[in-house]
Amino acid sequence: MAGYYHDEDLPRFGDMGKNAPELWEKFQAWYGAVFAEGALTQREKALIALGVAHAVQCPYCIDAYTQECLEKGSNLDQMTEAVHVASAIRGGASLVHGLQMRNVAKKLSM
């Protein structure tokens, strides 16, 4: 296998329904409902998804939600800020664990 990620796989996501159609249909129905216009707009939801896509570092999701954000009318300034939000949480999550390091170091130290 030349590599694990292939952009031509993204449109084949539906193949995941082949051996577990009922689970796939439930996922599809839930997914569709999640992204429907609600208390948040579809544009806001797409920006959240873009941020999360970067946090989980899923290239398929980044591809899909970059296009989705553009098609919902977001611009690069807004999309870049969304990625910074995700990155700040990731960075902050690492940094806040520094308190564990400090706790352990304190316990071990005289």
Place this chain on the structure above:
Amino acid sequence: MPSLNSRHHELASASEQLRILNNGAGNGAGSAHKLFDDALEASGLFPLKATGIDVFQINVGKLCNQTCHHCHVDAGPDRTEIMTRETAELCMKALASTAIPTVDITGGAPELNPNFRYLVTESKRLGRHVMDRCNLSVLLLPSQRGLAEFLAEHQVEVIASLPYFLQENTDAQRGEGVFEKSVGAMRKLNDLGYGQQDSALTLNLVYNPTGAFLPPSQKALEADFRRELGKRHGVVFNQLYTITNMPISRFLEFLLRSGNYDRYMQRLIQAYNPSAAEGVMCRYTLSIGWDGTIYDCDFNQMLDLPVSYGAPAHIRDFAAGKLSARRIVTGQHCYGCTAGAGSSCGGTTV
């Protein structure tokens, strides 16, 4: 940037564009896709037929002061094909024989055609509503002094291209400095009463995506444009129309060059909407080319696909009866008008 035509680019040829749309790019960049006519058939709309003629659209030629990257006309300052007075008079004679309520004048930059003002005044004399598809920057050309005032005097509806409310996105598509000129021209129109509340002068804007993606919700984007253009530049407008980029001419060249052709076609096909297909503009529009040839729409015009199936294909043979119930010539590019909320010269159709 010169036009595809003056670069002798292979995509300047309509037959080469049709070959790619029908068979794929042939270099691994694309492949044949599901036929548009099959999609129509599945929606119970094949063969697609006109429901009447509400809009008499005249494309007065390919001459333009801009060379936008996505232009489906391949227009530019280097193009010389423009409508003559004789053909313009034939158009007005045909119009006079009908009760078609709206005349839609496009190009190129239609105002650069010496017969533009004749077409406007004659259409108004016949009591028709007139729309000018304006690139805005043309209003600031020294050679066009008095143009904005002329449009206002004749109560011409201005439909102006402005792909985004930010300079970066607009200039990337339409050329360096175009955004600033566009805002300047909007100010000039606003000063004349265009786009103002309680004014009879209408200024509508046209958004089209600055890349290989579909347009956003027209309503949501209109609110963004109104807020941002008002806040940043103090300019106003009436409505925003969102239009999908057709996979032809310079936008097709961009799709192929950037490796986006196949994906974009798949996106259009995936987003095929039967309701949008039912309301496509060719069903109520007639498109006249600069040389008097009659087409179902401006896109068919650029692909050299005149009306067919027994309908008269030149303005000198105009026959409203035959044209208003004609069968429409369709092709793979038509997916551009049927994706999502639909796309027409008047924005979404659903």
